[in-house]
Amino acid sequence: MAVSHLRILSRTELDAALDALCALDPEMARLRTVGAEPPLRTLSGDLPGLVWVVNSQMISVAAARAIHARLEAALGAIGHMRLSQAPDELFRAAGVSRGKLRTIRALCAAVDGGLDIAGLADREEEEARALLTAVPGIGPWTADVFLLFAHGRADAFPAGDVAVQAALQAAFDLPARPDRAEAERMAERWRPLRGVAAQLLWAYYGAMRGGPDAVAAPTRPATVEEIL
Structure with a gap:
């Protein structure tokens, strides 16, 4: 299976990518055997999809859905x-x-200024990430989650995600939860499937917490600006 620039847009593609990841790293295969089977998550690759990611920061999926619906x-x-x-x-x-x-x-001002959110799907990953993070309030986490689920980019890895970090700590028996830099270092072994690894880690964390509905994923720390 070719994995360069892989896009995960269907259940079949996700299963194949998980198989490739588990073949790459037996530790990830072990996580998958404990019931950590990621669901297929997709987002629309446009402004509404990106607004959904913004609204989902720091809160449960249920709360995000309620706010987005209102x-x-x-x-x-x-x-x-x-x-x-x-x-x-x-x-x-x-x-x-x-x-x-x-x-x-x-975001609306950036669109007025020429940002083509839907067109980011045709950009190289680093260029798409740079264009997103140039928008005030869009950080690496938001950009990576959007690229992962809206574009299906198999290597987009939200290293700052709290649940990903907690899953890494539990899965690899670390003395403390890794920070963003350490999570990125650990994820190097999974290139070009780091985004697939993130999905497996979210599922593993959910399984640890009592099932797929026991924890919101993805999630990340709040900033002062977002709490206010």
């Missing part, structure tokens, strides 16, 4: 024009934090 109901549809024109009060009533609202406003 926002969609209030707007009628999540799109550039409606997001741009909606007053702050509408977002706040839907449960969007001030920090996330600033990011959504920045």
Whole structure:
């Protein structure tokens, strides 16, 4: 199976990529045997999909879905024009934090300035990541999660994700949860399937916590700006 620039967009492709990852590293095969079988997660590769990732930061999947649904109901549809024109009060009533609202406003301004979010799928991964992280409020975690699930990029690895780090600590019996730099170093062994490894680690963490619904994945630490 060719894995260079691999895109994971179907269950069959995810299963094949997991097989390749487990053949690459027996430790990942061991994690898979304990019931850590990742579900296929996909996002739309456009502004609504990216807004979903922003809304899902730091909170459970259920909470993110509720906020996103309230926002969609209030707007009628999540799109550039409606997001741009909606007053702050509408977002706040839907449960969007001030920090996330600033990011959504920045995204809309970036689109006005020529950012083609859907067109990022045709860019090289590093270029797409750089264009995303140039938007105020879009950090590496948000960019990597979007690239992983909207584009199916098999090597996008959100090293700053808390659940990924906790799974690495448990799986490899580490004395402490690895930080972003250490998680990136550990993930080097899984290139070009680091994103597939992240999905397996999320599933493993969920299995450790009592099942697939026991933990929100992906998740990452809150910043002061996002809490406010």
